[in-house]
Amino acid sequence: MRVRFELFSAAREAAGGAEVEVDLPPGATVAEAAAALAAARPGLSALLPSCRFAVGDSYAGPDRRLREGEAVAVVPPVGGG
Amino acid sequence: MIRVEVVDAPIDAAAVLAAVASPAAGATALFLGTVRATPSAPGAEGREVVAIEYEAHRPLAEAEMRRRAEEAVRRFGLEGAAIVMRVGRLALGEASTAVAAAAAHRAEAFEACRFLLERLKESAPVWKKEVYRVDADPTG
Numbered sequence: 001m002r003v004r005f006e007l008f009s010a011a012r013e014a015a016g017g018a019e020v021e022v023d024l025p026p027g028a029t030v031a032e033a034a035a036a037l038a039a040a041r042p043g044l045s046a047l048l049p050s051c052r053f054a055v056g057d058s059y060a061g062p063d064r065r066l067r068e069g070e071a072v073a074v075v076p077p078v079g080g081g
Numbered sequence: 082m083i084r085v086e087v088v089d090a091p092i093d094a095a096a097v098l099a100a101v102a103s104p105a106a107g108a109t110a111l112f113l114g115t116v117r118a119t120p121s122a123p124g125a126e127g128r129e130v131v132a133i134e135y136e137a138h139r140p141l142a143e144a145e146m147r148r149r150a151e152e153a154v155r156r157f158g159l160e161g162a163a164i165v166m167r168v169g170r171l172a173l174g175e176a177s178t179a180v181a182a183a184a185a186h187r188a189e190a191f192e193a194c195r196f197l198l199e200r201l202k203e204s205a206p207v208w209k210k211e212v213y214r215v216d217a218d219p220t221g
């Protein structure tokens with residue numbers, strides 16, 4: 001299944017783009033998708049462990065299972081204000 | 082009443098206060114976070130900030146802001162809570178964040194305002210990038 005990552009701030013800069021699509025086995029988790037993302041964009045590897053992920057308008061834990069076509073936001077450390 | 086919003090235009094503090102107004106409120110605390118000249122980014126010591134560019138994941142940010150505001154209303158028994166965060170390029174002195182809390186008494190209003198701020202710093206997907214003054218070439 002295809003999952004689209006939306007990258008923000010430092011993650012976008014590290015990946016060199018705002019969107020990355022990855023191909024995953026059906027039922028893959030957020031953690032598995034993140035590993036696929038790191039493989040697709042090695043520039044993100046150092047930053048990803050400190051990122052959170054979100055699906056829709058909620059944060060999603062590493063065990064959250066993804067569905068075909070879902071968008072996952074990569075949320076680098078925040079602190080702006 | 083709860084009002085949360087990510088905006089592109091300058092924050093209207095009076096409108097934020099109006100959003101939390103209630104006849105049951107005897108105390109309203111308003112916090113404004115503003116762009117300051119002193120940098121906070123690592124390695125930027127000694128430079129002068131002239132602007133900050135803010136970016137947000139808008140749907141997630143507004144949902145988080147609403148969850149935090151609802152949490153504060155429950156926890157402090159507020160009559161009103163409002164959070165407005167601005168994105169885009171903000172000049173020195175402009176407000177990037179406004180938080181207002183209205184309660185029957187001042188202790189809850191102050192505490193709730195601070196509570197909201199600290200929670201937002203942890204969870205609102207908003208990022209900033211400082212823009213520094215570039216000195217004109219003295220030989221030019």
